[in-house]
């Protein structure tokens with residue numbers, strides 16, 4: 001079929017397999033260009049198909065020659081209907097990994113469930129014996145609790161008072177005021193249940209009880225802090241409470257891993273265009289200004305540059321791991337630099353519909369967004385008839 005982007009609100013309903021393959025190839029080339037990383041050799045990535053998780057998987061495989069098991073929740077294609085982008089990314093990743101002689105298998109299903117945890121444990125036992133790195137990179141709006149069966153939905157709301165600020169519709173470039181009503185207690189609890197650390201801890205408990213975590217195993221989950229500008233809706237809002245919980249969970253997991261000399265870390269990453277971040281009001285405007293400044297200053301990174309730096313300069317730097325005063329790894333260090341933030345704050349005051357295309361990197365935002373779905377890559381013929389029914393070589 002001829003596959004074109006079909007937008008609905010903050011999501012794109014179609015995805016292009018050839019573009020997804022380009023995305024994966026570019027990331028692999030970048031990691032290879034940076035040289036070998038003396039990292040883990042057997043890696044489980046939970047949330048492996050898009051964003052930071054996909055880039056983590058690529059960094060492990062092509063930076064450290066690691067065997068990888070990827071877990072994700074993606075929609076397979078059907079005749080006449082494209083898959084979700086993470087499906088095509090994973091198909092392309094496995095193809096490249098297998099061609100390079102690397103072990104790579106994937107499991108598609110709900111990572112919050114007991115069944116998927118069991119499937120992953122069985123696969124590790126059968127194929128790898130144990131894993132020495134577990135990346136936890138889920139971003140989901142909903143979680144069915146495995147013990148109660150209750151469906152929890154997360155929300156992106158301020159706490160305490162209504163938040164009003166500027167936002168942009170990145171499709172039209174229109175800057176407008178947005179007001180978001182504050183969360184109630186239930187919203188907060190639900191968001192913490194979905195995006196907090198409970199499921200991460202459940203994964204590590206299950207893996208450890210099954211004996212599939214190697215001596216000295218590491219586990220890393222991802223968080224975000226961001227500037228004062230987005231604080232009310234992000235770090236001090238419902239999602240921030242979930243991140244507080246996730247960060248606190250790292251210490252609990254580290255305690256439980258002491259006997260195998262394992263450790264849990266949270267890495268605070270940079271704000272980037274992903275499916276998850278596009279849905280948060282205010283963030284797209286912040287990101288388009290941030291991109292402009294960071295590109296001008298030569299500091300811009302995408303998910304692959306971030307993950308390569310996380311592995312090479314933090315997790316596997318051969319020495320002491322630099323941590324902040326709350327025990328977190330910081331690779332949002334360039335985003336949070338005073339000079340970067342001062343410039344963004346200056347632009348924020350001025351930003352409106354008329355000047356945003358010039359003072360912000362709206363074009364860069366849009367391109368990254370289209371790229372997420374495999375569109376807008378130079379080397380892809382989007383007019384060509386394309387096979388949408390692409391298989392992942394070793395899907396379970």
Ligand SMILES: NC(=O)c1ccc[n+]([C@@H]2O[C@H](COP(=O)([O-])OP(=O)(O)OC[C@H]3O[C@@H](n4cnc5c(N)ncnc54)[C@H](O)[C@@H]3O)[C@@H](O)[C@H]2O)c1
Nearest residue numbers: 047048049051052072073111139140222223224271272274
């Ligand atoms: N995007 C940002 O700006 C940003 C910045 C810092 C930290 N983070 C954090 O990084 C993490 C990953 O976010 P992202 O932006 O890369 O997200 P993303 O939407 O690109 O990726 C989410 C992944 O989770 C998987 N997933 C979702 N629900 C699932 C389920 N029920 N079972 C199995 N897999 C499931 C998806 O298939 C996908 O692989 C999140 O914790 C996020 O808060 C994001």
